[in-house]
Amino acid sequence: MQDTSRHPVGRPLSACLTAQVGSHDKWALLRDLTIAAEDFGLGHRPLSVLKALLSFWPERELPSTPGGAIVFPSNRALSERLSGMPESTLRRHLAALTARGIIHRHDSANGKRFARRAGSEIGVAFGFDLSPLARAASALERAVTEVTLRRERIAVLRARLGMLRQRLLETGAPEELLEAARLLLRRKCSEDVLSAIVSRLEAELPTQAPDDIPALTVSGSVPLSASNTQNERHIQESDRPYSDSESAQQPKVTPLETAGPAEKDTRLTVPMIAETCREYRAFFPEAPKGWHELVAISQRLAPMMGIEPPVLHEAQRIMGPERAAATLLCLLERHAQIRKPGAYLRRLTQMAQRGSFSVFSLLSALSRRPDAGNCQLTI
Numbered sequence: 023m024q025d026t027s028r029h030p031v032g033r034p035l036s037a038c039l040t041a042q043v044g045s046h047d048k049w050a051l052l053r054d055l056t057i058a059a060e061d062f063g064l065g066h067r068p069l070s071v072l073k074a075l076l077s078f079w080p081e082r083e084l085p086s087t088p089g090g091a092i093v094f095p096s097n098r099a100l101s102e103r104l105s106g107m108p109e110s111t112l113r114r115h116l117a118a119l120t121a122r123g124i125i126h127r128h129d130s131a132n133g134k135r136f137a138r139r140a141g142s143e144i145g146v147a148f149g150f151d152l153s154p155l156a157r158a159a160s161a162l163e164r165a166v167t168e169v170t171l172r173r174e175r176i177a178v179l180r181a182r183l184g185m186l187r188q189r190l191l192e193t194g195a196p197e198e199l200l201e202a203a204r205l206l207l208r209r210k211c212s213e214d215v216l217s218a219i220v221s222r223l224e225a226e227l228p229t230q231a232p233d234d235i236p237a238l239t240v241s242g243s244v245p246l247s248a249s250n251t252q253n254e255r256h257i258q259e260s261d262r263p264y265s266d267s268e269s270a271q272q273p274k275v276t277p278l279e280t281a282g283p284a285e286k287d288t289r290l291t292v293p294m295i296a297e298t299c300r301e302y303r304a305f306f307p308e309a310p311k312g313w314h315e316l317v318a319i320s321q322r323l324a325p326m327m328g329i330e331p332p333v334l335h336e337a338q339r340i341m342g343p344e345r346a347a348a349t350l351l352c353l354l355e356r357h358a359q360i361r362k363p364g365a366y367l368r369r370l371t372q373m374a375q376r377g378s379f380s381v382f383s384l385l386s387a388l389s390r391r392p393d394a395g396n397c398q399l400t401i
Contacts, residue, residue: 045083046159048076058165062122071115074103075150086156092128094135094149126151179216185332186223195226289382292316298388299351313344320347327363337371348381
């Protein structure tokens, strides 16, 4: 007995097994073209027209054989699928797709779009050939890779620009240069423009400052900022002085932070940290297999704890990525009692710069506590 209360969802298995050699998923091609649209000189309106054309092709797989994927909708049918787009606008976008080589016109003698059948198959068709899109699949993949890398480099440059501007605010740089940096952080700029302003800001720093700034590298494990406004909020918040209440509470934590010299941290091991600090397992159940995984875990935990990326980068620069990751996991152990983790990490970074902070002593204090190894950290 057949159950008619449910409709089958998805593609049948036979359709997946009988895909033509040299064919490509039309929606995957459209997604790649959308990502790399700027490199192809296309906007969102021509992409909408292309999506409507693809919807007239009955199969999901788009063949790459010339003339093997011809659709022949009328302008009225296309306009209906595009929510009533005027035909003059439609023709302009079709011409743009044709000029970029995304589609090809296969016109009849009178310029009409139609098909003639020979039995159950289409003998000849006149309309728009979509096979050029399938033949450009490899070029689209390369373009998507280049666009992704360029966006990552731009995101790193924007973060670096925000860091440099923050430091120059403290050293008294020219106001016009700082204002230009502020405006660029609010705009969508090219990689060349950002590199130029970053070079100008680096030239204004003291001689030792450029070495203190992390190098321009793109790491797959470092999450980038989601929006430019995060840099602006950090600029407004991070350079404020410590309040009197925070300064008054610092003596309470000084004995713990100066429990031992920094040289003890050479004895740190990943199993020791993973066994002592257990709160991170609520987010990452699997134990880290090495320092690179531990650093990646700490970088993903930092925004959850309310620690801004520049504060984490400064800690990694002074302490080193491994010691900073261990410190972050220790802070997570008593996160409920730490009022401002970002301010606390800045304080530990300052102590590490003076050589009076030891992560090993902090872990030792954690391991001596009966309640899952928590230490008394307050701020």
